[in-house]
Amino acid sequence: MDVATAPEPMSSKRATRDVEVSAVQDLLDHPPRATVAFVHGDAVDLLPVRARCSAGQYLFGVGIPASSDLADREVVLILDDGPYWFELRGISVRGVASRRAAPAEAKTAGFVWYAIAPSRVLAWDYASVREE
Amino acid sequence: MLSPTDPEVRAFLQRSLVLQFATLSSKTRPFLTPLWFVVDDDTLYLTTGPETRTGKNIAKRPHVALLCSGERDPRRDRVLRLRGTATCHYGLPSWRVLFRIATKYYVSPRALPVELQHARQWRLRRLYYGQIKGGFGHIRVVPTAAEFLPRP
Numbered sequence: 001m002d003v004a005t006a007p008e009p010m011s012s013k014r015a016t017r018d019v020e021v022s023a024v025q026d027l028l029d030h031p032p033r034a035t036v037a038f039v040h041g042d043a044v045d046l047l048p049v050r051a052r053c054s055a056g057q058y059l060f061g062v063g064i065p066a067s068s069d070l071a072d073r074e075v076v077l078i079l080d081d082g083p084y085w086f087e088l089r090g091i092s093v094r095g096v097a098s099r100r101a102a103p104a105e106a107k108t109a110g111f112v113w114y115a116i117a118p119s120r121v122l123a124w125d126y127a128s129v130r131e132e
Numbered sequence: 133m134l135s136p137t138d139p140e141v142r143a144f145l146q147r148s149l150v151l152q153f154a155t156l157s158s159k160t161r162p163f164l165t166p167l168w169f170v171v172d173d174d175t176l177y178l179t180t181g182p183e184t185r186t187g188k189n190i191a192k193r194p195h196v197a198l199l200c201s202g203e204r205d206p207r208r209d210r211v212l213r214l215r216g217t218a219t220c221h222y223g224l225p226s227w228r229v230l231f232r233i234a235t236k237y238y239v240s241p242r243a244l245p246v247e248l249q250h251a252r253q254w255r256l257r258r259l260y261y262g263q264i265k266g267g268f269g270h271i272r273v274v275p276t277a278a279e280f281l282p283r284p
Contacts, residue, residue, distance in 0.1 A: 014259075015256050015263065033152070033166075033201050035164065037152075037154040037163070037164035037197075038162050039156065039161070043195055044155060044156040044163075044197050045154065045197050046154040046197050046198075046199050047281070048199060048201075048281060048283060050284045061284065062284075063284045074161060076164040078165075078166060080150070080166050082150075083150055083203060083237070083242075083243075084246040085237065085246070085247075086246055086249070090166060092165075127253075129253055129256045131256065
């Protein structure tokens with residue numbers, strides 16, 4: 001996330017901040033930031049979204065009128081939190097979106113909801129940085 | 133659409149800490165990553181290098197989209213979407229930009245306590261950055277359009 005630290009000589013040990021998805025469960029429940037990226041025409045675009053994720057289900061709702069229909073398109077959903085290095089946590093879900101009904105608990109009139117069939121899920125927590 | 137130099141846009145950028153940065157791969161696939169940034173002379177400086185996926189995407193397709201959350205904006209009902217043209221550069225940015233990064237993310241009154249709390253992990257952070265392929269670099273984005281969107 002930053003460029004202000006000088007590089008060290010190569011080491012046989014590797015540092016990682018990757019974690020299991022379960023380690024960022026609270027982000028799945030209540031993501032402070034939720035964003036989806038997709039291809040629109042020949043350009044990349046992105047939107048703020050609402051997200052409802054649990055038990056391997058990754059749902060997001062788009063509330064912007066006249067935005068693109070994302071059904072059957074590849075998207076990347078990021079749920080993340082934290083401004084400072086050791087507070088940065090997040091989860092990235094890549095997959096194909098499909099339309100679905102709004103979650104029962106979501107008070108989201110006017111939103112179009114999608115589910116992602118995930119092809120890749122990655123979670124990180126910089127406070128957990130460690131050697132492997 | 134607003135001009136990226138609109139005072140309201142500039143103020144919102146100053147109140148944002150992390151932006152979501154969307155690029156397009158050479159195979160026309162979307163890529164999204166959260167990044168730190170600072171603004172200098174109406175150019176956004178982002179903290180990632182040319183050998184990252186983001187950097188490689190920019191080398192092929194420089195048109196990008198960004199979303200700022202305005203974490204410190206008093207209004208909590210909007211986000212800012214920018215479109216722009218990005219270039220990727222090897223090496224560190226200017227000292228002025230580095231100073232802005234340091235004051236924003238390391239030694240600000242809110243950042244410093246977080247840094248000190250994790251002082252034992254600074255060595256691991258250095259190790260983490262030492263793994264960066266191709267060494268350090270940075271991205272410059274010249275915004276071409278700005279638009280406030282309702283926060284969902």
